[in-house]
Amino acid sequence: MHAAVASAGAPPKTLPFGDLQRDRSAPDAAPLGSVRVLAKDEEIFAEGDRTAFFYKVISGAVRTSKLLSDGRRQIDAFHLAGDMLGIEAGDEHRFSAEAVGPAKVVSYRRWSPETLASGNGTFAREVVQAMMRSLERAQNHMLLLGRKSAVEKVATFLLDLAERSFADGHVDLPMSRSDIADHLGLTIETVSRSLTQLERDRVIEVPAHRRTIVLRDRAALRRLNS
Amino acid sequence: MHAAVASAGAPPKTLPFGDLQRDRSAPDAAPLGSVRVLAKDEEIFAEGDRTAFFYKVISGAVRTSKLLSDGRRQIDAFHLAGDMLGIEAGDEHRFSAEAVGPAKVVSYRRWSPETLASGNGTFAREVVQAMMRSLERAQNHMLLLGRKSAVEKVATFLLDLAERSFADGHVDLPMSRSDIADHLGLTIETVSRSLTQLERDRVIEVPAHRRTIVLRDRAALRRLNS
């Protein structure tokens, strides 16, 4: 368990993003994927597609989402540079993935559960870590969706994105208000109003081109994060 | 769509629930855990506890939940017989777990990511599968929390529980309305009203002791599931 503690404590940072490029020289036969360049809103895979590949974001952002029959959409996550997506248990993707803006991803041939459990390389470990990270995010996000108010949702979202990007005093939103709304379980109007309220309360600042948010009072944001 | 839900139910079945008991005879040294008998509401672990163990439910039901500082609670999942819980990346549990009613669980000493990635036994495979199943459930649940109406939430919940239990025409709810509410992001009153509405619409029947629900019109429930 000690070993687990050590490697689990700082898992994201211990696995550099460019890691996989180096697998060429690694002993285990990690499949080195091919790079795919994506335009805004370009689809990577759709819900129900065969899970032939999974992906890692090189640059830009990718959203994964599910739809109800009448078109209501839930974006379960935004994937930034270094994040993996499309790892599935079954043989079909359970959500669709599209580029939020121009983006680059690497695709890897799908592993079997056997590969994962028996492969002893860095690659398998990285995939397991990615899966667990997704699970943790999903659990936090359920708390947000089920129990937080609109303003709290937006505050949490901004804080989270600020931590994941490496910019410090501000966040650059790669996604539209509509994407944010569908991620937070709100409407675009409510997202907009929440941002306005946070700005009124001097917690954030929203410069002219509305895709940058300046974090003025992190403590206040953290308080809203409860 | 439906097929997706159906296939989600299927893969778990390939790993029999009693699996671990048989690890005694398996070649890899899977840690055979000790059984713990739990009373109603008894805590298995708390948010922030060291992740020394993880667990598998033998009988009864277990809830895992997260709290906000002011007491708002989100139950991210109910774990029934055969389900695993408490598998974490870090060295601390990110949610707490309590028995919903009288229950039995087996505890296993925590694996390290290395164990998981390098172990080639059924045990490692089962843990990976359990993790992926959790992730799938979480993703479906985010769609529910973010985008479904109260009645849709309750309908989805009943259908899901009916599939996971093996009873066919009815569901026995091991948990209180309060637990259901905190799982669906609602209040107990709204859960109750939703059940009443479904009963008015002849979709379900709620016998005297209100912990059993008779599913009268599965098609209607599935429609609400979108």
Added chain:
DNA sequence: CGTGTTATTGACTTCATTCAAATTAGGTGG
């Protein structure tokens, strides 16, 4: 510069919550 898209703001509505009360279930001791 227009033009189409994206975002903000306002007025009104609605669904779920809150607060409060009534009802029912289930356990305990007589």
Added chain:
DNA sequence: CCACCTAATTTGAATGAAGTCAATAACACG
């Protein structure tokens, strides 16, 4: 077996937070 008691659930009425509909406003791009 019954009366009582406590906790759980249901129901009702009023409120409120977020949604809907509709109208600007501000960009981004050719």
